[in-house]
Amino acid sequence: MAKSKLSYEEVRKKRMEENKKRMEELNLKKLSQDLQAKVSKPHPAKQVKPRVPRIPVDVNTVRRSPRVADRPAVSYKDIPLEPLGRFRSYQRRSLLNRVYASDEVRQYAIERANQLQSGLDSDTPSFVKPMLQSHVTGGFWLGLPLHFCREHLPRSDEMMTLEDEDGDESEAKYLGEKNGLSGGWRGFAIDHELVDGDAVVFQLVNPSKFKVYIVRAYETEVNEDGTQNSDVTPTDGNVRRSRRISKQAI
Numbered sequence: 001m002a003k004s005k006l007s008y009e010e011v012r013k014k015r016m017e018e019n020k021k022r023m024e025e026l027n028l029k030k031l032s033q034d035l036q037a038k039v040s041k042p043h044p045a046k047q048v049k050p051r052v053p054r055i056p057v058d059v060n061t062v063r064r065s066p067r068v069a070d071r072p073a074v075s076y077k078d079i080p081l082e083p084l085g086r087f088r089s090y091q092r093r094s095l096l097n098r099v100y101a102s103d104e105v106r107q108y109a110i111e112r113a114n115q116l117q118s119g120l121d122s123d124t125p126s127f128v129k130p131m132l133q134s135h136v137t138g139g140f141w142l143g144l145p146l147h148f149c150r151e152h153l154p155r156s157d158e159m160m161t162l163e164d165e166d167g168d169e170s171e172a173k174y175l176g177e178k179n180g181l182s183g184g185w186r187g188f189a190i191d192h193e194l195v196d197g198d199a200v201v202f203q204l205v206n207p208s209k210f211k212v213y214i215v216r217a218y219e220t221e222v223n224e225d226g227t228q229n230s231d232v233t234p235t236d237g238n239v240r241r242s243r244r245i246s247k248q249a250i
Helices: 002-026 028-040 101-119 147-150 184-189
Strands: 126-130 159-164 169-176 199-206 210-215 219-223 228-230
Touching: 002 028, 002 228, 101 199, 101 210, 169 184
Parallel strands: 159 210
Antiparallel strands: 126 199, 159 169, 199 210, 219 228
């Protein structure tokens, strides 16, 4: 038993010596001491920057860029305002006064518009656009045929001139990405009393100008005695321009 116990003590002592030797080789003792010294070392107090008092700003002083600081200040009080162009105010049409065209009336207007288009100069591109409620009331957005826009109109936004049969001109904005007329078309539609069922012929007389011919879905003809005939059906293919009759008279 003594021999066994002695052998165990010798083995344990030998292992301790080996471990101690390894620790000395790895310098663990010194690293442990340095770590303890670093942890126990107090942190320096956080330095607080001194607060700089704010300089009061004069609210009457205008801040100017250094690039123009040496130039005299511009006074806008003496500059007269440029007069705006003629302002036209359009009231939204009442939904109760809308005209709803039947399929027969709509188709007949389209046929007459096609006849009118066939008599135009073939060297100038043109197309027929039947009017819907969205074109003449509410949103007043007029989408144009896609194939016509790709072949004859610019890809970017541009102001287009709309000339009616009387030679009166107005402008509407053409949106190249959306292929339609937006700003300005509302005024044209209201001024010319376009209603659902009308057919409009657009003739591109130059890259930024349309000649516009209106074929009314509902027409009146003035007789020699001053009386009016409602819903006239033209037979000669010519379009008689007249004021549309009211919905109550239809």
